[in-house]
Amino acid sequence: MKRIRIGILGYGNLGRGVELAIGQHDDMELAGIFTRRDPSTVAAHTKDVPVRPASELDQGADDIDVLILCGGSATDLPEQTPRYAARYTVVDSFDTHANIPEHFAIVNKAAQDAGTIAVISCGWDPGMFSLNRLYGTCVLPEGTDYTFWGRGVSQGHSDAIRRIEGVADAKQYTIPVEAALEAVRSGSNPELTTRQKHLRECWVVLDEGADADAVEEQIITMPNYFADYDTTVHFISQEELDRDHAAMPHGGFVLRSGETGDGNPALIEYSLKLGSNPGFTGNVLVAFARAAHRLAQEGQAGARTVFDIAPAYLSPYGGEYLREHLL
Amino acid sequence: MKRIRIGILGYGNLGRGVELAIGQHDDMELAGIFTRRDPSTVAAHTKDVPVRPASELDQGADDIDVLILCGGSATDLPEQTPRYAARYTVVDSFDTHANIPEHFAIVNKAAQDAGTIAVISCGWDPGMFSLNRLYGTCVLPEGTDYTFWGRGVSQGHSDAIRRIEGVADAKQYTIPVEAALEAVRSGSNPELTTRQKHLRECWVVLDEGADADAVEEQIITMPNYFADYDTTVHFISQEELDRDHAAMPHGGFVLRSGETGDGNPALIEYSLKLGSNPGFTGNVLVAFARAAHRLAQEGQAGARTVFDIAPAYLSPYGGEYLREHLL
Numbered sequence: 183m184k185r186i187r188i189g190i191l192g193y194g195n196l197g198r199g200v201e202l203a204i205g206q207h208d209d210m211e212l213a214g215i216f217t218r219r220d221p222s223t224v225a226a227h228t229k230d231v232p233v234r235p236a237s238e239l240d241q242g243a244d245d246i247d248v249l250i251l252c253g254g255s256a257t258d259l260p261e262q263t264p265r266y267a268a269r270y271t272v273v274d275s276f277d278t279h280a281n282i283p284e285h286f287a288i289v290n291k292a293a294q295d296a297g298t299i300a301v302i303s304c305g306w307d308p309g310m311f312s313l314n315r316l317y318g319t320c321v322l323p324e325g326t327d328y329t330f331w332g333r334g335v336s337q338g339h340s341d342a343i344r345r346i347e348g349v350a351d352a353k354q355y356t357i358p359v360e361a362a363l364e365a366v367r368s369g370s371n372p373e374l375t376t377r378q379k380h381l382r383e384c385w386v387v388l389d390e391g392a393d394a395d396a397v398e399e400q401i402i403t404m405p406n407y408f409a410d411y412d413t414t415v416h417f418i419s420q421e422e423l424d425r426d427h428a429a430m431p432h433g434g435f436v437l438r439s440g441e442t443g444d445g446n447p448a449l450i451e452y453s454l455k456l457g458s459n460p461g462f463t464g465n466v467l468v469a470f471a472r473a474a475h476r477l478a479q480e481g482q483a484g485a486r487t488v489f490d491i492a493p494a495y496l497s498p499y500g501g502e503y504l505r506e507h508l509l
Numbered sequence: 510m511k512r513i514r515i516g517i518l519g520y521g522n523l524g525r526g527v528e529l530a531i532g533q534h535d536d537m538e539l540a541g542i543f544t545r546r547d548p549s550t551v552a553a554h555t556k557d558v559p560v561r562p563a564s565e566l567d568q569g570a571d572d573i574d575v576l577i578l579c580g581g582s583a584t585d586l587p588e589q590t591p592r593y594a595a596r597y598t599v600v601d602s603f604d605t606h607a608n609i610p611e612h613f614a615i616v617n618k619a620a621q622d623a624g625t626i627a628v629i630s631c632g633w634d635p636g637m638f639s640l641n642r643l644y645g646t647c648v649l650p651e652g653t654d655y656t657f658w659g660r661g662v663s664q665g666h667s668d669a670i671r672r673i674e675g676v677a678d679a680k681q682y683t684i685p686v687e688a689a690l691e692a693v694r695s696g697s698n699p700e701l702t703t704r705q706k707h708l709r710e711c712w713v714v715l716d717e718g719a720d721a722d723a724v725e726e727q728i729i730t731m732p733n734y735f736a737d738y739d740t741t742v743h744f745i746s747q748e749e750l751d752r753d754h755a756a757m758p759h760g761g762f763v764l765r766s767g768e769t770g771d772g773n774p775a776l777i778e779y780s781l782k783l784g785s786n787p788g789f790t791g792n793v794l795v796a797f798a799r800a801a802h803r804l805a806q807e808g809q810a811g812a813r814t815v816f817d818i819a820p821a822y823l824s825p826y827g828g829e830y831l832r833e834h835l836l
Contacts, residue, residue, distance in 0.1 A: 202770030206650045283833050308836045310648065310777075313820060315835045320796040320823035321637065321789070323533045367782075429773075442792045443529030446756075446784030450637075455694075457773030462648075465769045469647040489831050493640055494816040496647035504816050506610050508642045509635045 186475050187213040187245055188468070189270075191236060191262065192252035193224055195430065196275065199464025200250050201228055207468060209498045213245050239266060246270060248471040248478075260285060264292035267300040267485075271478040273471045275305040275463055282308065290485035299478040300485045304470040305463040306454055307331070311436045313488050314452040318438030322448055325440020326371045330358035330379060334432025334459060342407045343384055346400050348392030351420060353427040357381040358435065366437050369447045375410075382413040385427050387420045432459035469496045513802050514540040514572055515795070516597075518563060518589065519579035520551055522757065523602065526791025527577050528554055534795060536825045540572050566593060573597060575798040575805075587612060591619035594627040594812075598805040600798050602632040602790055609635065617812035626805040627812045631797040632790040633781055634658070638763045640815050641779040645765030649775055652767020653698045657685035657706060661759025661786060669734045670711055673727050675719030678747060680754040684708040685762065693764050696774045702737075709740040712754050714747045759786035796823045 188204055190197050193215050204212045205228065214234045217224050221233040239249070249270040251262050255278045263274045267289055276285050282303055293300040303309065307329070315327055336356045343352035362379050365372045384401055388394060398415045402408050418426075433454040442448050456462045470488070473495035477486065494504055515531055517524050520542050531539045532555065541561045544551050548560040566576070576597040578589050582605045590601045594616055603612050609630055620627040630636065634656070642654055663683045670679035689706050692699045711728055715721060725742045729735050745753075760781040769775050783789045797815070800822035804813065821831060 199769070199771055202772075204770070206770050279836070282836050283829065286832055303836055310644065312836045313644070314779075316820050316824060316831060317637065317640070319835065320799075320820075321793045323792075442526070442783070442785055442788035443531070443533050443795075444526055444785050444788035444791070445529075446788045447782075448784060448789050448792075449780075449782040451778075451780045451782075452641075453776075453778045455774075455776040455778075456769070457775060458769055458771050461769035461771035461773045462775050464771070465650075465775075466648045468770075487828075487832060487836055489821040489828065489836065490819050492817050492819045493643050493647075497643060501814075501816070502610065504643060505613055505814060508646065509606070509609050509630055509639045509814055509816065 183209060185209055185211045186472060187211055187247045188471055189214050189216055189239070189243060189246040189249040190252055191216045191239065191249060191266070192258065193217050193219075193226075193233075194252065195460035196463055197252035198227060199458065199460040199462075200252055200467050201226065201231070201464070202461070203464040203468040206465070207472070207498065210468065210472070214243070216249075239269070242269060248273060248475050250274075250467050250471055255281075260288075263289045263300060263302060267293040267298050268296045269298070271299045271474050273301045273304055273467055273474050275309070275467055276303045277305060277308055279308065286485050286487070294484045297483045299474050299482055301470050301474045301487070301491070302485055303487055304467050306456070306466060307434065309463075309466050309488055310454065311434065311452070314436040314450075315438075316489055318436070318450050322438050322440040322442070322450065325438050325448070328366045328374070328437040328439070329434065330363060330437075331434040332356040332358050332380065332432065334434070334456070335427075335430050339382065339384075339407055342404060343386060343401055346397055348389050348397050349386055350389045351387040351423055353385045353423060355383040355385075357383055363435060366439055367449060367451070369439055369449060371439055377411055380411060382408055382411045384413060384415045385423055386415060386417050387423050388417055429457065430459045432456050432462075472496060472498065510536060512536055512538045513799060514538055514574045515798055516541050516543055516566075516570060516573040516576040517579055518543045518566065518576060518593070519585065520544050520546075520553075520560075521579065522787035523790055524579035525554060526785065526787040526789075527579055527794055528558070528791075529788070530791040530795040533792070534799075534825065537795065537799070541570070543576075566596070569596060575600060575802050577601075577794050577798055582608075587615075590616045590627060590629060594620040594625050595623045596625070598626045598801050600628045600631055600794055600801050602636070602794055603630045604632060604635055606635065613812050613814070621811045624810045626801050626809055628797050628801045628814070628818070629812055630814055631794050633783070633793060634761065636790075636793050636815055637781065638761065638779070641763040641777075642765075643816055645763070645777050649765050649767040649769070649777065652765050652775070655693045655701070655764040655766070656761065657690060657764075658761040659683040659685050659707065659759065661761070661783070662754075662757050666709065666734055669731060670713060670728055673724055675716050675724050676713055677716045678714040678750055680712045680750060682710040682712075684710055690762060690764075693766055694776060694778070696766055696776060698766055704738055707738060709735055709738045711740060711742045712750055713742060713744050714750050715744055756784065757786045759783050759789075799823060799825065
């Protein structure tokens with residue numbers, strides 16, 4: 183069997199998650215980690231995997247079947263995904279929901295022009311959660327959607343706290359409100375405010391001499407990030423933060439509550455409980471990399487999302503095996 | 510908009526579920542209910558829907574885009590699905606897991622020969638549960654699958670009780686064992702016996718003068734159906750059975766517990782809580798009927814399962830809408 187050769191661009195938490203996920207698949211191999219840093223300063227976790235300069239990709243790296251783009255959605259992916267789609271089958275985890283339509287359009291043009299496949303917005307949200315929202319609305323058209331996130335670390339909210347003067351370090355957990363979840367599960371189809379759905383819990387390390395009360399006030403009143411939530415702030419030492427809050431757990435719930443055509447209630451619930459957010463996102467990206475490779479081999483071209491890909495494309499097994507063992 | 514014209518063959522609980530599900534979709538209409546009974550003896554729930562003789566289908570009913578086959582898996586569908594695939598786009602809910610590969614092969618040949626699309630084994634298990642087993646194994650290749658059913662009425666087990674001499678009527682509930690579910694959710698990847706996973710609860714109406722002890726003994730020792738389970742038997746009157754056990758609730762859980770590539774735990778849980786088993790199966794069949802129609806319009810031919818169909822095909826909305834609202 184000829185294995186699918188994967189390249190990774192960007193070697194942060196997500197790049198590492200992808201690297202390690204590839205090790206779970208016999209039909210794949212990691213051809214290289216591409217970095218904009220000096221490759222000699224980057225050590226891959228997997229031995230014998232070359233760390234290569236990102237510039238190599240512009241010359242055309244012939245030994246790559248699929249390039250998984252592991253940069254951020256704010257500035258990296260809007261530039262990288264169309265750029266590399268012009269040359270490679272690519273997969274990204276672009277997750278700025280509001281900008282997905284624009285990102286799709288730009289990437290789609292690049293991929294169609296080049297005759298490549300580009301799968302965008304893979305991961306768990308967008309990604310597995312999106313799939314469940316779609317299937318849910320299709321099989322229960324008369325119903326209401328609910329998505330809850332957490333308990334998990336929000337990178338964006340942690341960053342927002344760290345930008346406050348007097349804050350040395352911080353981690354923020356998003357926590358779904360159990361009573362809201364139970365109300366949804368009861369079938370009452372509640373209308374829930376932002377505050378009713380999630381709590382925000384902050385663990386903050388202060389700079390020496392900083393004013394705790396002032397920092398707390400700035401956090402809990404911060405527009406968009408915290409003002410609309412019940413937020414708790416805990417001050418701890420850097421040692422405590424490093425010891426107790428180094429992990430990146432996450433997860434959440436997608437629910438669809440409605441009625442079947444015969445007027446009976448139906449509740450669909452999908453949940454993820456993840457020890458590692460980048461680890462799981464990496465696992466999802468790799469499964470969709472297999473699908474992307476197959477679509478490319480079929481001669482298809484253009485941008486795709488998880489909605490456009492038949493589930494069987496994700497599996498290393500053939501249809502006969504899947505029907506016998508999983509249907 | 511030209512609506513998708515659906516025909517229903519077979520008008521039991523499932524046929525009625527499909528009929529009522531169609532009413533939830535603006536892009537569909539019910540062209541007719543086809544029955545092997547005398548149509549004059551069958552009243553459709555939806556007014557103005559003609560009840561037509563099944564024999565019409567053999568002459569070619571030109572006003573049908575998709576025929577949803579609502580017969581049973583034991584004898585109806587093995588004959589009907591290939592037969593009608595020779596003339597129509599068809600969807601069935603064939604659910605005898607062990608015979609799916611054979612059913613697929615026979616239907617696939619008929620559909621390929623005729624240039625039609627036949628989607629088989631749609632519903633919730635097989636169907637939505639299968640999808641979750643597949644996605645789960647693909648994104649968590651190192652993990653363990655668990656499927657639990659219930660709490661819900663099992664038609665097959667209820668029938669098995671009713672065949673016992675001295676039994677006038679019966680309903681059997683399959684119930685997942687909470688402790689087993691919790692063990693799976695804990696991430697311990699337990700090996701569970703049949704007995705550890707499900708309980709069986711029987712509500713039985715005796716014929717006058719029947720021996721309760723003898724009936725109970727026959728139930729709890731019945732091979733395959735009950736012998737491997739902890740089974741409880743309750744004797745009640747026909748009035749009580751009709752009053753308290755007329756509904757057909759069902760549901761269950763699909764879990765995938767494993768590790769992401771980085772060695773962190775991950776748990777995926779999908780669950781359904783359904784007021785009406787045939788109602789929800791009908792809703793799923795109708796969503797896949799839309800997909801079947803689209804595949805047929807694209808000129809595709811052959812048998813398909815839920816694994817082979819990109820999720821977007823199930824939705825009445827276009828890709829742009831789905832990316833903006835559900836991704």
